[in-house]
Structures are given as structure tokens and as C-alpha cells.
Amino acid sequence: MKYIDEYRDRETVLALAEEIKRQSTKPIKLMEVCGGHTMSIQKFGLPYLLPETVELISGPGCPVCVTSRSYIDQAIAYSRLDDVIITTYGDLIRVPGSSSSLEQERANGANIQIVYSILDALKLAKANRDKKVVFLGIGFETTAPSSAAGIIQAQMAGINNFSVYSAHKVMPPAMATLIDEGVEIDGYIGPGHVSTITGSGIYMDIPKKFGLGVVISGFEPVDLMQSVLMLVKQIENDDQKVEIQYTRVVKPEGNVKAQETLDEVFEYGDDWWRGLGVLENSGLKIRAQYDKYNTEKILDVTVEPTKEPKGCLCGEILRGVKKPKDCKLFGNVCTPSNPIGACMVSSEGSCAAYYMYNR
């Protein structure tokens, strides 16, 4: 495939691996904070190619994984309403809530449909005027603009039976909190898709305040190996800064149009992250002028009290202080077909990636 094969070239990857080995003297831990990176690293077996000095750890980069269990419980409660159609990206459907899951609710008769784009949800709303279509808005700066665009389109097209239940979040507060909390990280592999929207400016505080480098990386093996090499060089030369490896997609200023759309519909608010707790201004809340499209404002439900699973280390794993293999539930009690924690469900989750590719 053009534009992909070049970045999966064996010789290039092996040459980069050799160069990393040559330049790396200090033992370092690099954290990726994008689920796509986690999956790619495991799928291509990159840790196998890195020297012992370089350890890759996974951070809170999987949107499904950092979402609270109470969000799932509330989505389940919406799905139980008679005239509601729930639309969602596929990953979320299998995430366990306190006593059920959307998958289970669908088997029980709830109308829950997997969509690949919010536009499909809008189409569904248009075709089913007697139903209320709820879109589960999950994800970081990457997917949030499309949720915003969906709301704007609904307003323009006069679609009034459509709403978004937002758990959208932004990444920088989580990256700063991890360092603040003393998690041992020597550098960040910066999220490629998030940065496509936001640009590189949002990470400037990280080298300035914490002395850590950020390299915004693409998703192919050559991208990731090159990003590791760039971070190794920064650390070896004590020259920590924000760099873009993924220059073919990410511009320093980001996608201004998407940022404006995002800003039109959403405002910052405090939000709860699995493993990190409540982080100031880390969530995206729908602005009051769009209340009509905010599920939480228009649908009233009673949600069961949230029960967190016992023994699940998702929180520690998302902070990068534990690896999936450290969890007693991993691989025996908690498997992709019987997930206890969200990290085992999403294809971007650390536990799912380790289970599939590194067990």
C-alpha cells in the first residue's frame, strides 16, 4: 500500500533499531499516550527490537479505558428507555458496567447500533423521527471535533431528535498529572492524531515545567522507531523539547478549522479519568447554548450505584506504574471475551494489546 509500505520497511526499521542501540546509554522509560501507538508497538513486535536500556510503557491513551464505569452505567440506563436508539463506536459496546454492558442490553432487546461516524447517527435520527438518537461521544481531541460538527449539522438540518452524551477529554492535563504524581517517565511519545488537530503547542509546558521531551509520532513502525531515536538523542544530549516526527500529517499550528468547531460547541470542565481521578479542565462539556443536543440535559434516567471491579489494576496500568502482566486477573479471569476492566476491551487498551500480541 502506497504511503504505508514505505513506513513498514524492514531494512529501515532494523537500521533505526541499530542506531538506537548505538546511541542509548542511560536506561530510560518512554511513555506512549495514544492507544493507536500501544497497538502498533505490540502488533509489530517493536519491544523485541529495542535495547535493554529503552523501555516502552503505555499511558492513558485509550479513550474507552479512561472513561468511568458510571458513564457506561448511564449509557445503559439511556438504552433502557423505550424510544431511544443508542449509537456508538464499536469498542464501547463490550465495556462492562456495574451489572451489565451495552452488548448485554442489546441481546436483551435495547436498540444499540454501531456506527463508524457521527454522520451515520445523524442519518439514523433523520430516518427515525419518532425515536431519540443518542450518540456516545468518546475520545480525545481527535474525535471531539466530529462530535461538535455533528451537533452543528443537526442544528442546521433541524434534526431535533439527536443528542450527544459526551465523555470527550483532552490529553495535556493527564500528561502533566502523571509527571506530577511521580510516575517514572523520561519522555513522551506524543499522540499523532490528537496533535493533528491541536498542533504541537499544547505540549510546550512539558519540557518547560518538567524537563521532559515530547516527540509527536506517526503510527507505523518506522515512525515509532524514529520517534524513539529522537527521544533517545534528546535525553542523551540533555536537550528536551517538543519535536514532530509525524511531519507528513501534523503541523505546529494543527487543524485550525477543527479547533474552531470544537471551541464553538465545547468548553473545558473538570473530568474524571480512570487511574488519575478528577483532573481540572480535562473534559469537554457541551456549551449551554447547545443544551438541546446534550443528552444529559434532555433525558432523565436513574442510574444504578457504580461498583468498581475488585482486583482490577486498570488504573495503575493506565498510569504506567504497572504492566498488564502484573495484574492477577490478566489472562485468566480477565480476557477479551470476559473483560473485567475497560483496558481489556478496547483494541487500543494496553491489556487487550498485551493479550493479543505479547502474552
Next chain:
Amino acid sequence: MEIKSILLGHGSGGKLSHDLIEKLFSKHFDNPILKQQSDSALFGVEGKHMAFTTDSFVVDPIFFPGGNIGKIAIAGTVNDLAVSGAIPKYLSCGFIIEEGFSYESLEQIVVTMAEEAKKAGVQIVTGDTKVVDKGKCDKVFINTSGLGFLDEKYKPISSGTGIRPGDKIIINGSIGDHGMSVMAARNDLNISADIKSDCACLNHMIADVLDQTTEVRFMRDATRGGLGTVISELVQNETYGIEIKENQLRIHEKVRGMCELLGFDPIHVANEGKVVLVVGKKDAQKAVEIMQQNEYGQQASIIGEITEDYKGKAWLETMIGGKRVIEMLSGQQLPRIC
């Protein structure tokens, strides 16, 4: 976890399906023949060795590039018999048809089934038809069962008891074609990729290999759950390991592209005309060459081998030289793919 109700994933052919079979069907239907848990049941009748299998087909859409539900209904059952080492002979077929279904479409399906059966050298000797109210099934569902005869010397093939380190792993061509063909044919994705399903009866090709070699230790058709599921099942008894080389796998450009787009791993995508063989070192290359003579094996190749090391694990050497484990498909990847 206790199963409260049946989820789509229970029909995926992956781990949930295995759980359902083990916890429900095997538990209640328990008998020595069922316990073999191979593609076909093997048993003796008056001194003859028989293979018997059944499969139901619910593919959506019923017509797709490279085939239709009728073609898979024949190929699926014929292949299940053939990979057990048997010569497929007789098939039954049962139709469950939705009220209002077009006669013309039904005829097209039946004609395909007749053609495919003729090509495979099997006869459809009994059948059944049920029609249900509109909306109670989706167009047409088909069940086929098949009976074949087995030479005693091939009995170990379906369980793979003869597999030993050094044996080679062979597949007869590209992976993921069927799954992505059906996905692309579904309107809801709005993807226009002309991917042809690999759906085909492989019994003649398999018979050629069995006739001309002596070291075929194991065969399985890599249908739902794909190549990855066959490979990970092979190492489950933990007596040996497997190493597969990703750069030896053939994946069509369009299939790769669609997998990238949808986030699927081609190694777990369904095939309907692919057989995985484990063949002793001496005969492996010969088996590949025999398969290459057949229209369904032109791209046959050795993709890996059985190893003494890392017992119970299947490793993939990735295309860039990294290493990772091959796991069974878990949960539901694509519902109604066959």
C-alpha cells in the same frame, strides 16, 4: 462469567464459541465421538471409516463477489470433510426461507449449489425446506451436512497427533479475502472495494496432496477466526511451539487496505477456500508444488514451522523483524460472515 443470554460473539468461532460448546453442548451431548472435537466426526460403520459433519450458513449479504450463500454452503461442508482426510461423498441440505423471498434469487442459489457439488464430485441426496413469516429470518439460511469415507491411515490428521518439531506449515494462498469481500459487499459501510471471496471446494487439491505424499500430519480450513485461530489452536496442547513469518503471508492489497481502515488484523479475518497444512520436512516442498498445480493453490507456500522451543506459544516474526504472539480471535469480529 456465567452466560446469561446468547451474544453475537457466541457465534464468532472464537473464544466465546469455544466456551459455549464446552460449557453447554459438549457437556450435555457428551460421547466419545464428539469428544474428538475435530472438523468432522470420525467413526466406523461395518469396517468402513466415515467422516460426518454439519454447518449452517447465514452470510449477509447472500450474494457477494466470488460467490453466494449456496456456494459457501457446499464448499464449507466439503472442506470440513476434506481436511479430515476424507473423500466427501453425500450432502444433505436444509433451507430456512423468509416469506416473500425472490424465487429467482433462490433458483440462482440452488443452481450454484448444483454446479459446485458437481465440481466437487459430491451428491446432494436429501433435503428439507421450511418457510418462516416475513421478518422472522433474513432472506435465506442454509444448513448442509456431509458424509465422506476415510482411509484409516489418515485418521490422525484431524487431531494432529503426528505433529513434531521441524514440520512445516503451509497455506494454499492469500488470507482474509472472504471476510473483507463480504464486508465490502455490505452497503452500510459505503466501501467500494472489489474484493473477490476465495470461497471454493478444496477436496480435489487436498486429495492430490494426500495421494502423492506421506507426511501430512494435520489439516484445517481457516474459516471464521482466520489463520490466527487455527495456529493458536494448534499450540494449545503445549507439546511444541510455532513460528510464522509474516513476510511469507500473502495478503491482497485491497484486503490489507480494508483491514487497515477497519482496524482488523488479516490474520484473524475469515477465509472460505484456505487450508492450513502441517507437513513433515521431507514432503513439505513437494506438497507446495502439488498444490500449486491446482487452481486454488497457485500461491501455496510454506509460512512457518513447528518448533521445539517455546512450547504452547505461536510466534509471528513481523514483517519488520519484530516478534509477537498469535492469539485466537476473541469476541466478535464480523458477525454473519458465513
